[in-house]
Amino acid sequence: xxxxxxxxxxxxxxxxxxxxxxxxxxxxxxxxxxxxxxxxxxxxxxxxxxxxxxxxxxxxxxxxxxxxxxxxxxxxxxxxxxxxxxxxxxxxxxxxxxxxxxxxxxxxxxxxxxxxxxxxxxxxxxxxxxxxxxxxxxxxxxxxxxxxxxxxxxxxxxxxxxxxxxxxxxxxxxxxxxxxxxxxxxxxxxxxxxxxxxxxxxxxxxxxxxxxxxxxxxxxxxxxxxxxxxxxxxxxxxxxxxxxxxxxxxxxxxxxxxxxxxxxxxxxxxxxxxxxxxxxxxxxxxxxxxxxxxxxxxxxxxxxxxxxxxxxxxxxxxxxxxxxxxxxxxxxxxxxxxxxxxxxxxxxxxxxxxxxxxxxxxx
Amino acid sequence: xxxxxxxxxxxxxxxxxxxxxxxxxxxxxxxxxxxxxxxxxxxxxxxxxxxxxxxxxxxxxxxxxxxxxxxxxxxxxxxxxxxxxxxxxxxxxxxxxxxxxxxxxxxxxxxxxxxxxxxxxxxxxxxxxxxxxxxxxxxxxxxxxxxxxxxxxxxxxxxxxxxxxxxxxxxxxxxxxxxxxxxxxxxxxxxxxxxxxxxxxxxxxxxxxxxxxxxxxxxxxxxxxxxxxxxxxxxxxxxxxxxxxxxxxxxxxxxxxxxxxxxxxxxxxxxxxxxxxxxxxxxxxxxxxxxxxxxxxxxxxxxxxxxxxxxxxxxxxxxxxxxxxxxxxxxxxxxxxxxxxxxxxxxxxxxxxxxxxxxxxxxxxxxxxxxxxxxxxxxxxxxxxxxxxxxxxxxxxxxxxxxxxxxxxxxxxxxxxxxxxxxxxxxxxxxxxxxxxxxxxxxxxxxxxxxxxxxxxxxxxxxxxxxxxxxxxxxxxxxxxxxxxxxxxxxxxxxxxxxxxxxxxxxxxxxxxxxxxxxxxxxxxxxxxxxxxxxxxxxxxxxxxxxxxxxxxxxxxxxxxxxxxxxxxxxxxxxxxxxxxxxxxxx
Numbered sequence: 001x002x003x004x005x006x007x008x009x010x011x012x013x014x015x016x017x018x019x020x021x022x023x024x025x026x027x028x029x030x031x032x033x034x035x036x037x038x039x040x041x042x043x044x045x046x047x048x049x050x051x052x053x054x055x056x057x058x059x060x061x062x063x064x065x066x067x068x069x070x071x072x073x074x075x076x077x078x079x080x081x082x083x084x085x086x087x088x089x090x091x092x093x094x095x096x097x098x099x100x101x102x103x104x105x106x107x108x109x110x111x112x113x114x115x116x117x118x119x120x121x122x123x124x125x126x127x128x129x130x131x132x133x134x135x136x137x138x139x140x141x142x143x144x145x146x147x148x149x150x151x152x153x154x155x156x157x158x159x160x161x162x163x164x165x166x167x168x169x170x171x172x173x174x175x176x177x178x179x180x181x182x183x184x185x186x187x188x189x190x191x192x193x194x195x196x197x198x199x200x201x202x203x204x205x206x207x208x209x210x211x212x213x214x215x216x217x218x219x220x221x222x223x224x225x226x227x228x229x230x231x232x233x234x235x236x237x238x239x240x241x242x243x244x245x246x247x248x249x250x251x252x253x254x255x256x257x258x259x260x261x262x263x264x265x266x267x268x269x270x271x272x273x274x275x276x277x278x279x280x281x282x283x284x285x286x287x288x289x290x291x292x293x294x295x296x297x298x299x300x301x302x303x304x305x306x307x308x309x310x311x312x313x314x315x316x317x318x319x320x321x322x323x324x325x326x327x328x329x330x331x332x333x334x335x336x337x338x339x340x341x342x343x344x345x346x347x348x349x350x351x352x353x354x355x356x357x358x359x360x361x362x363x
Numbered sequence: 364x365x366x367x368x369x370x371x372x373x374x375x376x377x378x379x380x381x382x383x384x385x386x387x388x389x390x391x392x393x394x395x396x397x398x399x400x401x402x403x404x405x406x407x408x409x410x411x412x413x414x415x416x417x418x419x420x421x422x423x424x425x426x427x428x429x430x431x432x433x434x435x436x437x438x439x440x441x442x443x444x445x446x447x448x449x450x451x452x453x454x455x456x457x458x459x460x461x462x463x464x465x466x467x468x469x470x471x472x473x474x475x476x477x478x479x480x481x482x483x484x485x486x487x488x489x490x491x492x493x494x495x496x497x498x499x500x501x502x503x504x505x506x507x508x509x510x511x512x513x514x515x516x517x518x519x520x521x522x523x524x525x526x527x528x529x530x531x532x533x534x535x536x537x538x539x540x541x542x543x544x545x546x547x548x549x550x551x552x553x554x555x556x557x558x559x560x561x562x563x564x565x566x567x568x569x570x571x572x573x574x575x576x577x578x579x580x581x582x583x584x585x586x587x588x589x590x591x592x593x594x595x596x597x598x599x600x601x602x603x604x605x606x607x608x609x610x611x612x613x614x615x616x617x618x619x620x621x622x623x624x625x626x627x628x629x630x631x632x633x634x635x636x637x638x639x640x641x642x643x644x645x646x647x648x649x650x651x652x653x654x655x656x657x658x659x660x661x662x663x664x665x666x667x668x669x670x671x672x673x674x675x676x677x678x679x680x681x682x683x684x685x686x687x688x689x690x691x692x693x694x695x696x697x698x699x700x701x702x703x704x705x706x707x708x709x710x711x712x713x714x715x716x717x718x719x720x721x722x723x724x725x726x727x728x729x730x731x732x733x734x735x736x737x738x739x740x741x742x743x744x745x746x747x748x749x750x751x752x753x754x755x756x757x758x759x760x761x762x763x764x765x766x767x768x769x770x771x772x773x774x775x776x777x778x779x780x781x782x783x784x785x786x787x788x789x790x791x792x793x794x795x796x797x798x799x800x801x802x803x804x805x806x807x808x809x810x811x812x813x814x815x816x817x818x819x820x821x822x823x824x825x826x827x828x829x830x831x832x833x834x835x836x837x838x839x840x841x842x843x844x845x846x847x848x849x850x851x852x853x854x855x856x857x858x859x860x861x862x863x864x865x866x867x868x869x870x871x872x873x874x875x876x877x878x879x880x881x882x883x884x885x886x887x888x889x890x891x892x893x894x895x896x897x898x899x900x901x902x903x904x905x906x907x908x909x910x911x912x913x914x915x916x917x918x919x920x921x922x923x924x925x926x927x928x929x930x931x932x933x934x935x936x937x938x939x940x941x942x943x944x945x946x947x948x949x950x
Contacts, residue, residue, distance in 0.1 A: 055853065092847040094852075094870070095870070109855060157855075
């Protein structure tokens with residue numbers, strides 16, 4: 001089922017006056033797509049999801065689920081009449097019921113017959129591997145188990161759209177990674193449209209078909225995970241997803257065969273440059289730590305070379321997190337764990353033009 | 364299905380209700396509460412400026428106020444009320460704090476048993492407690508006085524009466540001080556338990572000995588809890604009616620509550636206008652106290668020494684004082700429960716009251732109980748009492764549940780006022796509520812509802828009396844229920860009404876049940892409201908007990924009292940279980 005959001009706006013009244021939680025937000029989720037709203041807390045992602053669920057009434061705009069308008073200035077469908085399932089951050093498993101009764105609740109509201117209800121509940125519990133614990137009282141579940149029950153409860157009535165509000169943020173790191181894959185596979189198998197809200201960029205990249213990065217109530221960029229990582233279109237996006245080093249500069253030579261030159265305090269960088277950026281424009285060059293080749297000597301054919309001194313290095317197992325002083329600036333680089341560079345070593349950082357992400361500096 | 368759609372609008376409830384054309388539900392609720400609470404009190408105020416019977420007023424006048432302020436008895440009653448309450452509260456505080464400390468913090472033996480027993484005095488209605496002590500300490504016939512005299516006589520002090528007299532201000536202070544201990548204990552014991560032990564440990568490390576640590580660190584840190592308990596206890600003492608009724612009136616000692624009772628129910632001719640003036644003055648006094656109480660409570664919440672951490676503070680060994688401490692506790696239990704109950708039980712077994720003796724033992728029988736069982740009115744009295752208990756407890760709790768939900772969960776503009784309206788009756792003594800209801804339903808237009816003289820007016824009185832407590836309880840219970848639990852139900856397809864019934868109410872069942880039993884116990888125990896509003900057709904257990912006593916049928920009254928206590932003790936223990944469940948949930 002397709003989800004359309006058009007021109008959505010929501011303002012909250014707070015003690016300090018009016019705050020725009022979301023402004024003029026539009027996006028579209030394809031049927032069967034795993035769509036993620038990613039952003040720091042307070043960016044409006046949860047409000048957007050709650051508008052989709054009908055737990056919040058938007059002030060402007062329209063929401064469509066399938067062909068049906070569920071929210072507009074004149075129409076407002078309450079949550080109990082929307083074709084949705086939802087998983088809450090706190091799971092919201094009702095503690096006065098057993099696992100079975102929690103999952104059976106949506107079916108009871110739809111007046112599903114008792115026999116069918118039992119079958120459907122057991123099927124849903126089987127999906128999340130909780131069949132054996134069906135008759136356990138809810139307070140006796142671990143965090144991961146509660147999460148599975150919440151998922152079963154959201155899926156049991158076969159909703160057309162599944163909404164997930166930071167469902168993994170209360171779990172420990174290991175379980176989180178396990179469940180990440182499990183949920184993704186399950187939703188793929190059921191071919192269900194999902195809208196997922198998270199502040200965890202790794203989670204967003206690992207699970208989503210498409211990600212919208214939100215900040216200040218707006219979507220800054222919407223793309224698939226790979227594009228988002230490799231081609232962020234704004235400083236905030238580059239910074240929020242993965243680590244990045246920034247170099248301020250001016251375009252001194254505009255794009256020729258896709259390569260131009262940006263003049264920075266650390267020297268001239270040969271960069272992959274979009275054609276629209278004119279010579280003389282101010283620009284920000286973003287380079288990921290893993291894009292640097294760090295070595296004691298330089299190769300003559302390198303496109304870009306920086307020279308610096310190792311200031312700090314932290315061994316993290318799968319890589320070495322290295323801070324290198326280049327001129328006035330500290331540059332972070334990721335080195336393979338086998339690297340034998342030590343503190344105070346003079347090193348060269350080499351990088352390809354295609355590793356440079358050139359962002360326009362807006363006035 | 365359009366009906367359900369209009370109901371189910373989130374953010375949430377504000378919008379639901381907006382759809383009901385101008386906030387129908389809180390409007391209706393506030394209206395109902397105003398009807399219950401404000402209208403009678405307004406009637407009371409009006410009556411205080413009218414002469415004649417409230418139903419047939421003879422015009423506006425200030426005469427009632429003039430009369431009141433020129434009456435020495437009025438000032439006397441006011442002074443007596445304040446003196447009894449003040450000294451009684453100090454007495455209560457000293458005992459309650461000592462017991463809270465002994466039970467929570469020291470190695471006194473049998474502490475768990477003591478914790479359970481300390482609630483039992485709640486099961487003894489105030490009037491029975493007073494009557495029991497009247498039998499024990501009446502100047503001539505009191506059992507303890509007779510024993511004391513037999514001790515004094517050989518020492519060369521022959522007395523014909525006394526030496527103690529319960530029918531005195533001292534007697535009232537004694538009863539009042541003991542009555543308050545349970546409540547104050549419950550109010551401060553949590554603070555003793557939750558107090559961060561590192562604060563005391565820091566004092567010990569800083570070279571303070573045990574006593575210095577207690578008086579210079581522990582007690583000051585607990586001061587806000589103690590202070591708010593003290594004011595609360597003072598307020599309750601000011602409102603107390605049963606002791607002054609059973610002990611004060613026979614001794615010619617008036618307090619404000621009994622003065623109102625006397626003016627509007629006993630004296631001839633009855634003077635409603637004057638009674639209304641007393642009621643208004645009483646209410647204003649209590650409002651001032653309550654205002655102070657709320658300020659102190661608000662202030663005490665800023666103290667952060669008492670955290671929610673569930674640690675067990677260090678137990679302080681009291682060595683050779685362990686058994687004297689236990690002895691003191693046993694003594695308290697005998698004085699508050701044992702002695703009055705035993706003497707009432709004794710009286711209930713005799714054809715007419717006699718001082719305990721071997722000769723009297725041969726007269727012991729169950730005749731009084733059999734006589735009660737054979738009483739033709741018994742059926743209707745028991746039925747009335749049970750019906751009143753169930754109606755008052757259920758309506759109070761449901762109303763409180765719904766009002767609290769509107770207050771806590773919605774963003775309606777009127778909910779602050781709703782909250783204030785529900786808290787207000789806390790300041791109005793039961794006797795004043797009863798008086799106000801009486802006046803309101805005796806005079807037009809409410810007269811035509813025909814409620815006066817029925818069980819309904821009693822139920823109203825109890826609902827108004829306990830709505831403040833019940834909404835406080837429900838407010839904090841609903842805050843504990845995470846919002847997402849309700850929202851999850853909406854998303855699962857449930858309507859708000861269905862969600863309230865299937866999710867919210869079951870989740871706060873322990874609090875609801877604790878409140879229900881609390882109200883039920885208070886209805887069974889309550890004397891002031893039934894006594895003020897009683898007539899032939901709405902007699903309840905408490906009133907009929909008092910009538911027997913008043914007619915001098917001490918034995919029959921005692922038998923009724925014993926039966927009442929037999930019902931109240933298990934109810935109190937049930938309440939304790941629910942209270943423990945509520946506090947376990949909060950952790």
